Amino acid sequence: MAKREEILTTALEIVARDGYSKATVRELADAVGLSQAGLLHYFGTKEVLFTAILQRRDEVDVDRALGDPGEDSLVELVEHNAEVPGLVQLYSRFASEAAEKDHPSHEFFRERYRLSRAGLAAEVERMQASGELPSDLDAERIAIMMFAMIDGLQTHWMFDPELDMAQHVSYFWEVLRRAGK
Amino acid sequence: MAKREEILTTALEIVARDGYSKATVRELADAVGLSQAGLLHYFGTKEVLFTAILQRRDEVDVDRALGDPGEDSLVELVEHNAEVPGLVQLYSRFASEAAEKDHPSHEFFRERYRLSRAGLAAEVERMQASGELPSDLDAERIAIMMFAMIDGLQTHWMFDPELDMAQHVSYFWEVLRRAGK
DNA sequence: GTCTATACACAGATAGAC
DNA sequence: GTCTATCTGTGTATAGAC
DSSP states (O other): OHHHHHHHHHHHHHHHHHOGGGOSHHHHHHHHTOOHHHHHHHHSSHHHHHHHHHHHHHHHHHHHHTSSOSHHHHHHHHHHHTTOHHHHHHHHHHHHHHTSTTSTTHHHHHHHHHHHHHHHHHHHHHHHHTTSSOTTSOHHHHHHHHHHHHHHHHHHHHHOTTOOHHHHHHHHHHHHHHTOO | OHHHHHHHHHHHHHHHHHOGGGOSHHHHHHHHTOOHHHHHHHHSSHHHHHHHHHHHHHHHHHHHHTSSOSHHHHHHHHHHHTTOHHHHHHHHHHHHHHTSTTSTTHHHHHHHHHHHHHHHHHHHHHHHHTTSSOTTSOHHHHHHHHHHHHHHHHHHHHHOTTOOHHHHHHHHHHHHHHTOO
16 A cells, blocks of 8 residues: 555645646646556545545644644644645635535545544643633633634635734634633 | 526525535526526626625625624624525635636635725724723734634534534634733 | 527546556 | 546537527
8 A cells, every 4th residue: 555655645745736726636647657547546536535635634734743732733733734725725625515415525524623623622621721721711612713713714815825824823822811811 | 687686686595595516507597597508698607607696695794784783793694604504605615716816706705805804803993992892902813813713614514514603703702802901 | 688509628437458 | 556548427608599
């Protein structure tokens, strides 16, 4: 399965650089030096391929954030995203397609959201326990809001690359700190 | 141009009820009782048609919110959106497609975001002036965050209709009120 | 203004040879 | 495992009749 991994890594680079327009099976196959049929040999369908790409990206991101979890790592993740517009586009576009309940990747996103939300909530609770955030905030709700905000910022940023996503994430943390009783 | 208006109104109803899958020129033409060519006669291209639909939706929403602007109207708008999943889907999906810089509707969204953001910022300032919100908050940033959060909530809500979007918008207002120095 | 018919483009899937 | 070739589906756009 080394080839599969190699394909995903290359695909990730290509999409990051060239955007969603290059995200057809054919284009990705070209970039990887395979024919369309050759690429599909490894994944079967487009949806499986794309889901694998996004999954791979998540793994990379988790690795990146593992050094220091917490407020800063989230800001850094957002900063990093601003450097790979193609991936943000792919994520946004594929998610909007998968919103249809019978889309093959619907469950993948559903689960991804669920897990990220839970992880974030746990992180907020950790910060409350350590006194970094007021303890009378609803951690679950904050996590949902933060996560949604980040996704929304990405959408808006695609239309206005001047928008400083990380700055707004930081400011949200600040507002939260100030919201203590 | 009465016919154009009639088409948009009907299209809006259909999409709201049946979702993005029904949002092809052909399906909309059917719903409106025209042939595909007949419908395109009025709009020329798919992008023009869809942009017109979304524009129409915005007008309707603005009318709805005109009664009482402010915090509550925003919450109500979100509550209303939860009742028209198809429109949320159309908005999300078409926006993600238009993110490509050379998409025919790219500018429409860019401008839409710019205007909504400015309107929201003005509203936040108004609330600060009247003492409803702490005056030491950055109105512009709050507007961007709020707007992004609402968009992100919609994305997540499409995968988890249990998610109470309005509740989280309300909670954000509350956090903001508590964030005064 | 509206229809029927058709052209065109694209992208994904699949068959079968090597 | 990988390629070439081809099929199929889908969706938009257009030509031309009524």
